[in-house]
Amino acid sequence: MQKTSFDIIWFDGGKSHIGTNQPEIKTDGESPARKVTLASFGLGSTTVTYADFAEFIAATQYVTDAETYGWSFVFRGLMDTPTAQQAPGLPWWNTINGATWRRPLGPDSDGQCWPDHPVVHVSWNDARAYADWLGGRLPTEAEWEHAARSGAEPKRYPWGDDEPSDTNAGHCNIWQGKFPDHNTQADGFYGTAPAQSFPPNAAGLYNLSGNVWEWCDDPFKIRSVSPKAKKRNQLAKKDNERVLKGGSFLCHASTCWRYRIAARSGRQADNGASNCGFRVAFDRET
Numbered sequence: 001m002q003k004t005s006f007d008i009i010w011f012d013g014g015k016s017h018i019g020t021n022q023p024e025i026k027t028d029g030e031s032p033a034r035k036v037t038l039a040s041f042g043l044g045s046t047t048v049t050y051a052d053f054a055e056f057i058a059a060t061q062y063v064t065d066a067e068t069y070g071w072s073f074v075f076r077g078l079m080d081t082p083t084a085q086q087a088p089g090l091p092w093w094n095t096i097n098g099a100t101w102r103r104p105l106g107p108d109s110d111g112q113c114w115p116d117h118p119v120v121h122v123s124w125n126d127a128r129a130y131a132d133w134l135g136g137r138l139p140t141e142a143e144w145e146h147a148a149r150s151g152a153e154p155k156r157y158p159w160g161d162d163e164p165s166d167t168n169a170g171h172c173n174i175w176q177g178k179f180p181d182h183n184t185q186a187d188g189f190y191g192t193a194p195a196q197s198f199p200p201n202a203a204g205l206y207n208l209s210g211n212v213w214e215w216c217d218d219p220f221k222i223r224s225v226s227p228k229a230k231k232r233n234q235l236a237k238k239d240n241e242r243v244l245k246g247g248s249f250l251c252h253a254s255t256c257w258r259y260r261i262a263a264r265s266g267r268q269a270d271n272g273a274s275n276c277g278f279r280v281a282f283d284r285e286t
Contacts, residue, residue: 002059002134005049005116006195008042008282009147009204016152018142020262029222029229030262036142042282043139043147046195046206047214048130051115053101053122056130064101065123065270072099072121073273075250077180078191079105092180092250093273101126104274116194118212118277124242124269127215127278138217139281141264144245148209148261150202156260158201158208165253172198172210174259175252191249191274209259210251212277213244213267220266241266248275 016036023030056062066072074096096106101121103109122130124138131137139147149155157164159171166176169186173193176186183190189197193211200206208214220241222229235241244267247259258265267276 005052006044006046009045010042013038013040016146018145024257028264040284041143044279045204047118047277047279049116049195050113050119053119056133062129064126066100066121066272071095071097074099074105075274117192118195120274120277121272123272124215131280134280136280136282138215141216141218141243144216145261147205173249174210175250179252179255208246210247211249212275213248214246215278216243216245218243236266240269242269250275
């Protein structure tokens with residue numbers, strides 16, 4: 001195994017569950033709660049950092065999807081000119097030529113690659129390539145939720161049921177204030193925080209809620225027979241969408257209450273953004 005900046009937290013296999021019977025965003029497929037049986041697995045204590053990813057690039061000369069396409073999505077609030085190249089239908093996102101993991105805000109922004117922060121602008125394809133190189137893989141959604149709860153017992157958040165808010169900001173890196181124009185930074189951060197920030201959950205995992213969305217291995221699918229769900233599933237399959245968990249520094253209860261454990265989202269496998277990262281899972285050797 002290659003050298004990394006994170007520890008591996010191990011979980012015994014057994015019975016667990018995924019999802020919730022009390023969904024907050026019903027259109028995402030958070031429900032129903034379903035029983036699952038997991039094999040033993042390990043999960044990185046933090047998301048992969050810029051320093052970690054740079055070692056992978058140096059060793060393999062891998063070219064990310066954003067580098068191939070020549071652009072990526074950047075949250076407008078991170079930009080000096082927040083209205084430039086606004087993404088159609090996505091008012092708080094800019095499509096920035098030259099935005100990649102090396103230059104997260106576009107050309108001349110390589111100074112924004114803080115070694116201990118989660119690497120961003122990585123697609124599912126990129127994340128999987130790194131995990132393969134490391135001798136691991138991406139976690140399943142069920143594994144991610146089990147690890148976030150520190151086991152099978154129900155929890156709303158990795159730390160328990162205490163609700164984060166604009167004033168209760170000690171649990172995770174999310175948005176405080178009025179999104180997307182004013183962030184009070186009560187948690188200390190406007191954009192990403194170092195990967196090992198805020199208290200870990202009981203299992204020793206950091207930043208499972210907020211900071212950056214985390215890629216999972218699963219294809220995105222909503223378990224519902226409603227016409228809207230069927231249409232969404234058809235689009236997700238066509239676009240090869242994969243599951244993302246945990247929310248990001250842009251999440252707020254008023255607009256994106258997806259930093260709960262059961263919350264989820266889907267994104268095209270070849271698409272990243274300035275709030276998308278990942279952590280690596282491992283099979284236990286027998």
